[in-house]
Amino acid sequence: MLFGLCQIPLGGRSVALAQGTPYTSSSPLRACCLGAASEQEIAIRDTLPSLLSVSRNAASIPRSLSQSWRRVLGQARATEGGWRRPQDAARINALALTAEGEQRAGAWFVSGGVTYGRASDVGVSWRNTSDAYLGNSFIWADSVGGTFQRDELALAGALVTPSWRGVNAGVQIDYGLGQGARQNDPKPLFRRRVAELSPAVAYTFGRQQIGAGVMLGWQGEDLEIGGGLSAEFPLVYRLRGLGTFDRTQLISAERAMIGGVSGAHAGWSRTGDRWVTAIGTTLRVERDSVRDGIATPVSGGATRRTRRDGEAALRRRSARGGLEVAAALRMEEARGVDPIFRAVNVIDEGTAMEARLRWWRGVDPVAARWGAGLVVSQSRLSRRDIAAETSWEAVMPSLAATATRRVPAPGGDLLLGVGGGLGWRGSTAYSAQRPTQLTPILALADFGVVSAPTRRALLSLAWERIVAGRVSSRVRVDGSLARTSGRLADDRESLARSMWSLSLELF
Amino acid sequence: MMRSTQLRAVRAALLSSVALLAGLAGCSDSSTEVQTFPVTVSVSYPANYASTAAAGASVRLTNTQTSTVDSALADAQGSVTFPRVLPGSYVISATRTLTSSEALTLTGQSTAVTLNVINPVIAFATAPALPTALTLAGSRLGDLVIKEVYYTGSLTPSGGLYFSDQFVEIYNNSTDTIYTDSLFIADVFGASGQINPATVPTPFQSDAQNVYVSSIWQIPGSGRQRALAPGASIVIAQDGIDHRGDPLGNPSSPVNLSTANWETFNERPDGRDLDAPGVPNLTRSVFRGGFDWLLPVFGPGLVIFRAPSVAALDTVLVPGTTQTYRTRVPVALVIDAFEALQNGTSGSFKRVPASLDGGFQFGSGTYTSQSARRKVAATIGVRRVLQDSNNSTNDFTIITPPTPRSFGSP
Numbered sequence: 001m002l003f004g005l006c007q008i009p010l011g012g013r014s015v016a017l018a019q020g021t022p023y024t025s026s027s028p029l030r031a032c033c034l035g036a037a038s039e040q041e042i043a044i045r046d047t048l049p050s051l052l053s054v055s056r057n058a059a060s061i062p063r064s065l066s067q068s069w070r071r072v073l074g075q076a077r078a079t080e081g082g083w084r085r086p087q088d089a090a091r092i093n094a095l096a097l098t099a100e101g102e103q104r105a106g107a108w109f110v111s112g113g114v115t116y117g118r119a120s121d122v123g124v125s126w127r128n129t130s131d132a133y134l135g136n137s138f139i140w141a142d143s144v145g146g147t148f149q150r151d152e153l154a155l156a157g158a159l160v161t162p163s164w165r166g167v168n169a170g171v172q173i174d175y176g177l178g179q180g181a182r183q184n185d186p187k188p189l190f191r192r193r194v195a196e197l198s199p200a201v202a203y204t205f206g207r208q209q210i211g212a213g214v215m216l217g218w219q220g221e222d223l224e225i226g227g228g229l230s231a232e233f234p235l236v237y238r239l240r241g242l243g244t245f246d247r248t249q250l251i252s253a254e255r256a257m258i259g260g261v262s263g264a265h266a267g268w269s270r271t272g273d274r275w276v277t278a279i280g281t282t283l284r285v286e287r288d289s290v291r292d293g294i295a296t297p298v299s300g301g302a303t304r305r306t307r308r309d310g311e312a313a314l315r316r317r318s319a320r321g322g323l324e325v326a327a328a329l330r331m332e333e334a335r336g337v338d339p340i341f342r343a344v345n346v347i348d349e350g351t352a353m354e355a356r357l358r359w360w361r362g363v364d365p366v367a368a369r370w371g372a373g374l375v376v377s378q379s380r381l382s383r384r385d386i387a388a389e390t391s392w393e394a395v396m397p398s399l400a401a402t403a404t405r406r407v408p409a410p411g412g413d414l415l416l417g418v419g420g421g422l423g424w425r426g427s428t429a430y431s432a433q434r435p436t437q438l439t440p441i442l443a444l445a446d447f448g449v450v451s452a453p454t455r456r457a458l459l460s461l462a463w464e465r466i467v468a469g470r471v472s473s474r475v476r477v478d479g480s481l482a483r484t485s486g487r488l489a490d491d492r493e494s495l496a497r498s499m500w501s502l503s504l505e506l507f
Numbered sequence: 508m509m510r511s512t513q514l515r516a517v518r519a520a521l522l523s524s525v526a527l528l529a530g531l532a533g534c535s536d537s538s539t540e541v542q543t544f545p546v547t548v549s550v551s552y553p554a555n556y557a558s559t560a561a562a563g564a565s566v567r568l569t570n571t572q573t574s575t576v577d578s579a580l581a582d583a584q585g586s587v588t589f590p591r592v593l594p595g596s597y598v599i600s601a602t603r604t605l606t607s608s609e610a611l612t613l614t615g616q617s618t619a620v621t622l623n624v625i626n627p628v629i630a631f632a633t634a635p636a637l638p639t640a641l642t643l644a645g646s647r648l649g650d651l652v653i654k655e656v657y658y659t660g661s662l663t664p665s666g667g668l669y670f671s672d673q674f675v676e677i678y679n680n681s682t683d684t685i686y687t688d689s690l691f692i693a694d695v696f697g698a699s700g701q702i703n704p705a706t707v708p709t710p711f712q713s714d715a716q717n718v719y720v721s722s723i724w725q726i727p728g729s730g731r732q733r734a735l736a737p738g739a740s741i742v743i744a745q746d747g748i749d750h751r752g753d754p755l756g757n758p759s760s761p762v763n764l765s766t767a768n769w770e771t772f773n774e775r776p777d778g779r780d781l782d783a784p785g786v787p788n789l790t791r792s793v794f795r796g797g798f799d800w801l802l803p804v805f806g807p808g809l810v811i812f813r814a815p816s817v818a819a820l821d822t823v824l825v826p827g828t829t830q831t832y833r834t835r836v837p838v839a840l841v842i843d844a845f846e847a848l849q850n851g852t853s854g855s856f857k858r859v860p861a862s863l864d865g866g867f868q869f870g871s872g873t874y875t876s877q878s879a880r881r882k883v884a885a886t887i888g889v890r891r892v893l894q895d896s897n898n899s900t901n902d903f904t905i906i907t908p909p910t911p912r913s914f915g916s917p
Contacts, residue, residue: 338541
């Protein structure tokens, strides 16, 4: 899987969630992505186009925020439906608690957040790991499937130094921890940890700012399976691509995935009275290495992923309203070195382009009485398994539109957001010249989901009121429904997937 | 000045961004991609078949790690090329089912048979330089047959009767080596025809499930000592001497049996049967004859068979007698049979059940130096395949002189 949505805990945002991708967020570590589409319309804070928004330059935080903020959020979320990638859960019930904020501390600037999530993934099959679509093609599975219970914790913090001759230095630290286990034999267990450090500098001269930074990270996942206490000894599969696999019967076994992250970013921004502009580019390289066994570790595969991002945003603002135009481009490539062939067997490539237009009537998008957005995007994703001689490609253009309205209500405001989207099947191709028994289950079914034309509807309703002093509360309900059009490429009937969430915020 | 600084900064930022993306464009992984390569498998028929190339053989390439199977049919040259084989360990197997007509063409035996071969695990890391050669193997087609029976005897120069030069030749008519250890040969009880007015047919004619034999001889051996290659034969002589040159022989005899494989030496206290020193002796299992194993010169019945032991066979009283016994051999144990009778009108004297031999041969008379030799049905390579329809009338022809261990023209 190339476009893992929000692979970075807190704050990551993928341009690739182009409307053709189903709600695959099974991990609270990725929960930010799931809500992003709706939160973007009913936000509690405004983020100006800046080095932070286009390249995650932490040193730019003081310039990107108009005011300090903090909030506490509790959210319950349920996702369900057949339009899902084959290794995602059929139903996800999740609870999340978040506390986060950003504020000035004298001449310094700090931000941070913590999220605790608990989730139940029902109907998971063909994966015994936290997530099959994070980009590593070498994963464990068995043919049993079942329900995973998971607990996850995400921490994020940033610190920005006072300006010295126009130069700010900042550092962003992200840490995520998640662990879970399936409730039925052989009870596969995983523990995933990610950590990332992103130091950066920004130089401000007049209305302009340039900046650059690097990112260094570590990510790993420990896996266990204990068939020894099982009533049966299921076959354990080592999936190695789009159908390539080997399998064995195990009493117990352990596996570890160890990976590293490195990258760099650079950007430029200009903040004028009426125009705010930002351009940024990012390179991110991730390497994962899988090891099986303990006493005699053997290779379980290695993956190298390279992601290049470019983003530009332009905002025109005034006291009466504003307009923001943004464009983003992402190019990704992943190559998986097979442990048996000792050569690259899995090759994923993809590009995603997105153009966004936002309009609002009011001082800023958060307080706007009216708001509207339009997103046009196109993604191309291709996957190839050399050994299985299986490959597919899907080019999926999409269009999404949203509208928000803020109206006075007893004790505060009522916020309403509606949206809809269409995803088309551009050009697609699928070929399986050396299919295995898993090819139709994992490759063809995934292609069917990803290449399906879709229709989406989005609804958000929030009641916001001041509860004490400067503290406001917001009760919010979000719902979305996606449905495919016609038969899928794997000949399944039209499928749907829905998401509903109820959240309570204090800010 | 300030504006110039700003421009330089912007330029530097843009250049660094472009350099970042451009430089990173070359960061693709240099690891080699999985390479597939062709593997050619050459499938051959067993060595004694008429053709080498096993055209139409189904070849399977099974990956031992993934259990994935590729299969294809061999072309006219018996060759299969799998064009895109992944590195790994494989078991290569092939199978070819021959119809009876195909088997007849290839082996001379019209019996449907399935041939198989499975190769030990082979690890392919790169394309092999040579094709993987497989040779099919299968059930043996054909069996031992009685190739020639010289039973008529010969006349001496002075007109005397000479019958010590009788021989029986047993031939490997199959596609594989056969071990003749423990093989039994026996003469079938009963008269060959209306030799005198009182002669009657065997009283066992009504028993189609058994054949009743008089004397039984056995080839000694532990089981794998007496290999007989396809197309090869053994000669069993009554006396293993050069009958033409030996002082005890007959200068008019048509055969030299000093190179026979076996001799039926009937050791007696009176020494009436001489033991030829150069020819090993068969084991005398049961003997109910005179001083030697004399086949009826009017026409014998013969069977070759396998049994756990002679003791396992029943000995039965000949009906109408009080002390004459014969050994009963179930037809299921019999490998081949031959029957000759006195003349063409002696059919009512048949001794061998029709299930073993549906006909009989006869010579022009006794002491005529004639033998009955099985016909050649086909020649596969250098191997002759003898006709075997279980009918001596059709399968044999009368020749003179006899041709021990050869197919020379009479």
